[in-house]
Amino acid sequence: MAEKIKILYLDDEMDNLTGFKATLRLDYQVFTAVNIPGAMEHLEKHPDIRVIFSDQRMPGKTGVEFFESIRSTHPLPMRILITAYTDIDSVIDSINRGNIFRFVKKPWVEAEIISAIEEANKFYQANSMLAIKNEELQRAYSELDKFAYSVSHDIRGPLSGILGAINVARDMHDLAEMKEMLFLMEKSLKKLDTYILSMHDYYSLQRGELHIGDIDFKKMIDEFKDIYKVFSNTANIDFKVNINQREPFRSDTIPLKLILNNLLSNAFKYQNKNTDAKMVELNIEVHKGVATIQVADSGIGILGNHLGEIFNLFYRASSQEAGSGFGLYNVKSALLKLNGQIEVNSVLNKGTTFKVTIPTK
Amino acid sequence: MELSFIIIDDTELDHFIARKMITNANNAYKVQSFLDASQALDYIMADEHEAGIKVILVFLDIYMPLMNGFEFVEEFEKLDKAIQDKYYIVALTSSIEISDLNRIRSYTAVKEKITKPLMAEDVRTLINRIAARFNLKLN
Structure with a gap:
């Protein structure tokens, strides 16, 4: 079975946390925190937390302010705000500043929370896949550049050597000298052959299965x-x-x-x-x-x-x-x-x- | 003889070809071969060559391991002007990369550029051009 999705819930009311955890702990790995330092501690310890729920009204910072503060340090987890107040200003604020994925209205019902987690998880997976693919793509591009450069030297080099040798052969009449040149031509061609074989090794190592x-x-x-x-x-x-x-x-x-x-x-x-x-x-x-x-x-x-x-x-x-x-x-x-x-x-x-x-x- | 040659290339075949083309033009030419550019640099710095030599034509490969052609030229351009003036560097490259070709052109010490393969005709015209330009006696 796949590992449980890690979620974090931040709320200053202990009762809310307890209820949340009791409802969801069977299906998810739930972390709870009554204040921001507690939430940060979970995030540091578990960088693979996928979904963060936060209450909006807390002493000190609001939920939106908390989300805003972790936007650059923890960009991956999906952020969901739990709030009883939904005037349009606070909605705009939370989307623009807190980069909220969803709202859940207080008091929440289980089905709504679960659907929010599942949706958020889909986004999370798509995003992380994109980041991984992007990294692979960057690497592939940079290797392609190196290849293009190398082809111009490592393949064209031996070939132009052989062409030069053929040119020189026109004025060559000494058999011993000709043989010496043929030996060097062979060496160059063998090198080119090794290059192509290694390129094949390179490819099968990158793409092959174990x-x-x-x-x-x-x-x-x-x-x-x-x-x-x-x-x-x-x-x-x-x-x-x-x-x-x-x-x-x-x-x-x-x-x-x-x-x-x-x-x-x-x-x-x-x-x-x-x-x-x-x-x-x-x-x-x-x-x-x-x-x-x-x-x-x-x-x-x-x-x-x-x-x-x-x-x-x-x-x-x-x-x-x-x-x-x-x-x-x-x-x-x-x-x-x-x-x-x-x-x-x-x-x-x-x-x-x-x-x-x-x-x- | 007032002209001599240095070949700097990491491929033996390319040495053989260039040397052959040079000696085909005139069997009396002296040709020094270096597979490693840093050794060529040491040789040039020592500044010991036969009396009477006025110009030393250097065929310089660009793509070499350890010290490449660019690095060689950068070190060369730090040498005494009196030494530099004796050398006529021709970059010899299999590269078709525009960035490489532009970079080669940017060095004042590099007088010309030839794209490999080197052809006997290239060598002959190059020698004649240099002889005319520096008023060299080639016999």
């Missing part, structure tokens, strides 16, 4: 260990894997693999060319329903002032051309879906360690 299943980390790592073995052998990087899983773990394979793959490929990619003992170490430990994944490398490291930005879309903290600016952003999105956390520690020219924690589902 498919929870049992995760066997050892099996999962075995699957892509071979790929990294190749890296490890050709670049002479020591690859250590420690997996310690003695309990079941439930999660979604796809975002989990995406996280591991991105962190591992970064660890292999951004190695320090001047280090003799190159290494990548993967540690996975599942303990009390939490998987802790650590990927450590002996790589180039990340400058302190870039650390805060590495998870931003299209941010690249290295001039090595391998990066697309998607990887860690996608890692962050994947972790958001799995309720996970990520920490990073890095020392320039020494190495970087990413620590990921993910709770079981």
Whole structure:
């Protein structure tokens, strides 16, 4: 069953409050207050109060004045004024100043109160949905801007490189030179391909649903260990894997693999060319329903002032051309879906360690 | 030779292409490559180049990680006037964004702008134009 709607009633007469609560407490979660400080306390403690009823005639402030005072601090709850006096001036005042949703005439009857709550709740839901959608829309717009910008560089860049290469090829007669250029062309095209694949990852992370299943980390790592073995052998990087899983773990394979793959490929990619003992170490430990994944490398490291930005879309903290600016952003999105956390520690020219924690589902 | 070249770009292929087009125009040209703009800046600040060089043509990519082309130009414009005067910066960009293109134009140190792909013909006419303008001997 859905949680009860929270409502607040402010009235200086205790009897009214008691009667109100007695009538409505079965269907709603009712908070009552005999004065404004009491009402404020409820509002602070329960920011999800949806409907506020207030008596108009109270010592000190009127109900309208109370509503007016909370308009900017608590804009979401719907405001309903309970009053015995309904001259036109006070009606105008309460609508214009107090932003009242409805009036309830004193003495109130139960049916009227309930219908007021239900109507107010519909408005509340529509408003909050609108606020959430609006926020999503803003984010989508700002990402679209970034995309438009990135397309002009990250897609057009490699393409114009290839076009330039074709132009140069017309004056090229040396086969060895041609092969060198073809190698660089291939590299550019692979980068473009990676970009498009990551863009697909990006999209599926934003839109896809979760498919929870049992995760066997050892099996999962075995699957892509071979790929990294190749890296490890050709670049002479020591690859250590420690997996310690003695309990079941439930999660979604796809975002989990995406996280591991991105962190591992970064660890292999951004190695320090001047280090003799190159290494990548993967540690996975599942303990009390939490998987802790650590990927450590002996790589180039990340400058302190870039650390805060590495998870931003299209941010690249290295001039090595391998990066697309998607990887860690996608890692962050994947972790958001799995309720996970990520920490990073890095020392320039020494190495970087990413620590990921993910709770079981 | 009174003209030499610097290429600043984060893509190896673009270095290869530009270098090839320059040396196709004249095999004797000296070309310096930098994948990282800050290293190019260090090199320029050191102000050590072959005797006889009067103009150094810089092909500058705009969209690069860490220090981008804009940041490079901003730092460059802080250098001694005597150093700045030796360099002729040509912005080379794959960008079709109007805001980028306008921003490139706003720097006085950036003399020209070429939209990628770079073509052999572009390089030849550029060299001839600079040679005429600065009265350079190209042999």
